[in-house]
Amino acid sequence: MPVPPRRSGLDEGLTIMVREWLIQAGAPAAGARQTNVVWNARMRTTAGTAQPRTSRIELNPALLGLGEAEVHRTLRHEAAHLLAHWRAGRRRILTHGAEWRQACVDLGIPGEPATHTLPFPRRRMAPKYFYQCPACRLTVRRVRRITRATACLRCCRAHSGGHFDSRFQFHRIPPPAAGTAMPPAE
Incomplete structure (x- = not known):
């Protein structure tokens, strides 16, 4: 067609x-x-x-x-x-x-990659929001604000059988000062 x-x-x-x-x-x-x-x-x-x-x-x-x-x-x-x-x-x-x-x-596309390599322009947005797990201190960066209860998957898997646990809920932290190293990111 x-x-x-x-x-x-x-x-x-x-x-x-x-x-x-x-x-x-x-x-x-x-x-x-x-x-x-x-x-x-x-x-x-x-x-x-x-x-x-x-x-x-x-x-x-x-x-x-x-x-x-x-x-x-x-x-x-x-x-x-x-x-x-x-x-x-x-x-x-x-x-x-x-x-x-x-x-x-x-649907007939085995091995399909998650992202394309097409010649479209790429736009990189700087993260505005930073969150941290209170248990393992994992820091995640986001362009958009997290709007619902979200927890650290690594900690939930290790301590709650993979189920959501509010003990590992991400907390918003201030952005790092310019020129300082970021903690390990997701």
Whole structure:
């Protein structure tokens, strides 16, 4: 199927295609039928995104210049995110974890890398927020503020069987002074 010339908005052809892929891979029919594919002209550095809550896949229009195969590969990559989340149900999963890798296999892209190497410009943002585990003193840097209770995975695995434990909840710390060495980061 040729790549359509659309550069923004809903792409009905790709929507139908991804719905078929998802159903063939064993996705819940209700979720697959709600899936939509849109071109997002605001995207600059990412090839695509998947939003499991809305069953929406957004693609960067710059993919059109890279050929039909790249559009389809990116579409399968993003569809794998939807499939992995539907299979996991309410359980939280890693973005590119085992569930996603299995979904990639089921969608015909085994060994798919987590990130692309496409010729899109990279934008590096400086972290504004710094957090520290009260137990092991692990320091994490974030561009965005942590908005929900988040704990040190290393400590939770070591002392709580991998379950959330508020004893290891990250606490915000002031940014380091200019020119000082940062403690070990995540």
